Amino acid sequence: MRSHTRTWFILLPRQKKAFILISADVFFAIFALWAALSLRWGELYVPKSDEWYLFAAAPVIAVPIFIKMGLYRAIIRYIEVRALWTIIQATTLYALVFAFVLYESGIKGVPRTVLPLNWLNMMLLVGSSRFFARWWLGELYLNLGGGRGVKSHSKKNVVIYGAGNAGVQLASALGYGREFRPIAFIDDDVLLQKQKVNGLRIYPLSSLRYLIERHQVSDILLAMPSANRARKSEIIRLLEPFAVHVMSMPGLSDIAQGKVTVDALQEVDIADLLGRDAVAPDQSLLHANIAGKVVMVTGAGGSIGSELCRQIIRLQPNSLILFEISEFALYAIEKELQHLLTKRRAGSRLADGTPAIPGDINNAEEIKLIPVLGSVTNAKRCEKICNTFKVQTIYHAAAYKHVPMVERNPGEAVWNNIFGTLHVAQAAIKADVETFVLISTDKAVRPTNTMGATKRFAELILQALSLNAVNNLRTRFTMVRFGNVLGSSGSVVPLFKEQIARGGPVTVTDERIIRYFMTIPEASQLVIQAGAMGHGGDVFVLDMGEPIRIVDLAKRMIHLSGLEIKDAEHPDGDIEISYTGLRPGEKLYEELLIGDNVSKTDHARIMRAQEHVIPWAELEKMLATLEQATEDDDFERVRGVLADAVTGFIPQCEIEDVLWKEDRRLVNG
Known part of the structure; x- marks a missing residue:
């Protein structure tokens, strides 16, 4: 019967709920005054003739x-302790x-x-009624799934x-959501352990397995938005042995800027794995x-190019030219x-007048965005x-970079990566x-693939132009070399996510393969500073930083998804890791230096x-020879x-001979 009453109240329109609250407050006002008089006289008070006017x-x-104070605008089931002040x-x-009325x-x-x-009675009646209603209605609302029919047992x-x-x-x-039910906290602080917060007990990490087994815990939610990546990486490693899905709160800056709410949970940032x-x-x-x-970015729609543009727009350029061959990008x-x-331009700022985002754009009205559709191989257009x-200033990010794809299309890679760089330079x-x-x-560096060789040749072009005194150069050429970036097109991270989402297998080329990784924003920021x-x-x-074994990255991503690796030791696991062999032109490990002649700069x-350098x-x-050979499809x-120009270029001949001859056969029909 009481459940039906609560359900009936929840489903009422807002106007009727407000009328019920007002009616209750009318009663409270009368009762509070009567109780005050009764307490003062020490007996059940009966008003005299003129005192009825006060009631x-x-x-x-x-x-x-x-x-006026907004007491009837509040949603009772969401009311918090701070509403007590109102x-x-x-x-x-x-x-x-x-x-004042009594005196007058x-x-x-x-x-x-x-x-x-009277004041004390009124405050107790109004306050306690709200919080009683919050308790009375809250659990039922969740059972109703927030009015959307989602049952709490789900x-x-x-x-x-x-x-x-x-x-x-x-x-x-x-607690007000429809998806997760918090059952406990985990914290490393010994002083907090065995305490309770909002009815939830705080346990040490050693109790996690017990909690998972007893309560069928499916997810671990990391609530450490201000922790640095090293700390998050350490915690994630500790959670890896448990078959639970790990999610995290967004960062404090995103919450402060209003981009997300506290409960907007997200997958663990792969960058946190780098520590x-x-x-x-x-x-x-x-x-x-x-x-x-006036700044131009070639390949402005690519992974690195687009992030460069985002960084540049915050640094107050006069104009930003977006040069891109892909119309959609x-x-x-x-x-x-x-x-x-x-x-x-709309003045997105915080309450104290400070910019909503660090490095906010103060001259947004003056910055010109100039989209240009074109190819770096078109010298006249450039x-x-x-x-x-x-x-x-030019940031030249336009390049073909997918190693196996470039191996199958070496001619286009030469035109784009080498002659494209030459034309823009x-x-x-x-x-x-x-x-x-x-x-x-x-x-x-010591490439085994066409992509790497063409990028080194592009470096050689800029180095040679810089040393060519005949040109009396005013242009300052700089090259910035780095490894893989997390989340870029063709990166293993989005590939692994896609494979895990569809149930596997997760494909790794070789168990021994290692790679360097960096986040796209960090790489772009460092590129700008190095330039x-x-x-x-x-x-x-x-x-x-330190290189990462690709197979270890795959295992961690599987574990953090709450799944178990399927192998000989765990035949009933969820996701299998399969080894496909090195792809054409792929190396087991990458290097950043050709020799050991490296010096530090002012930046760590x-x-x-x-x-x-080649003169x-x-x-x-x-x-000239390369241009003619490419035009003739003489790969x-x-x-x-490329072998003559690029130090250490040792192509995987057996594979490449087959691929290049096949490409030549297709081109020639």
């Missing part, structure tokens, strides 16, 4: 004040107005102590790792080549950046763009561009490499030129 006046005074304010104002009415015989008793039992402020807020928020925190950027280096200048990045600028817009020289930064790769440090012809190498994560006169002849000759 009529009490609700007439209280209800308008409560309406109730105190409203009842205090009511008591003061009532005292001239009614005699009402003791002064009745006024504070909620997942979860454990929250971290019993600090963030964890408590998360538990409170999830390495980014070094604070040097603001002078970030702004040096961008602030107030160009449309997508322009739309995103326009949205970012529109938000800044030169015209640089001259027309008077470009001052020559256009920069003719237009007196101040700074040219090439985005290179660790695969350019500002160059004097001309510099090759900068980013500190990528950026090093300067001193490497072999421009000699390289120019190689370029064996192309490989020969």
